[in-house]
Amino acid sequence: MDHSRNPETRPAALLGVARRCLGLSLREAAQRIGRSFETLANGEGCKYRLAADTESRLIRAYLVEFEHRGIASLPQAKNATLPELRVLLATAVVASKTSSLIELAHGMDGGQTDLVDAAINGGLADGNVRQSVVRRLREELVEGGQ
Numbered sequence: 001m002d003h004s005r006n007p008e009t010r011p012a013a014l015l016g017v018a019r020r021c022l023g024l025s026l027r028e029a030a031q032r033i034g035r036s037f038e039t040l041a042n043g044e045g046c047k048y049r050l051a052a053d054t055e056s057r058l059i060r061a062y063l064v065e066f067e068h069r070g071i072a073s074l075p076q077a078k079n080a081t082l083p084e085l086r087v088l089l090a091t092a093v094v095a096s097k098t099s100s101l102i103e104l105a106h107g108m109d110g111g112q113t114d115l116v117d118a119a120i121n122g123g124l125a126d127g128n129v130r131q132s133v134v135r136r137l138r139e140e141l142v143e144g145g146q
Contacts, residue, residue, distance in 0.1 A: 009046055011055065011086055016044045018062045018089050021096050022069075033057045052082055059085040066092040 019029050026044065030037045035054055043050035050058070063077050063085075077088050 008049070012044050012046045012050075014086060014090060014093070015040075015050075015055070015058060015062075018059075018093050019044070021093050022062060022065050024065075029058065029061070032061045056082055056085055059089050062089055063092060066096065069096075071096045 019026070024032075026040050027037050030040045033054070035058075039050070039054065040058070042048045043054070059082075060077060071092055077085060080088060
């Protein structure tokens with residue numbers, strides 16, 4: 001089997017989740033590591049497997065960005081293997097998601113409605129709410145504001 005044409009899905013998905021979590025475009029990510037947009041798009045889209053060096057550089061760039069944002073401090077990334085880097089990146093993504101949920105919860109007064117709204121807002125921010133539900137939520141907001 002030609003692994004360059006049949007990349008592993010999970011690492012590619014992790015890279016995409018991390019990039020979106022950081023709010024970076026593929027072009028921005030590519031520029032940060034000196035690779036082409038097409039290389040990253042093909043890797044993240046599972047068309048081709050990224051070279052180990054490219055994936056390592058990309059993960060390290062993402063980890064630095066997470067660290068700059070105060071999400072995670074991961075000094076062990078310097079000498080980490082590629083599988084270890086993937087775990088560190090996943091840890092940073094989870095920490096970022098947790099941080100976002102904590103921020104959403106800060107404005108709550110402890111009521112059930114606030115808790116439900118915080119969960120919905122988290123789902124909306126991640127794009128995990130179906131478009132039909134988003135439309136209905138917008139309609140309810142318009143009706144409630146009148």
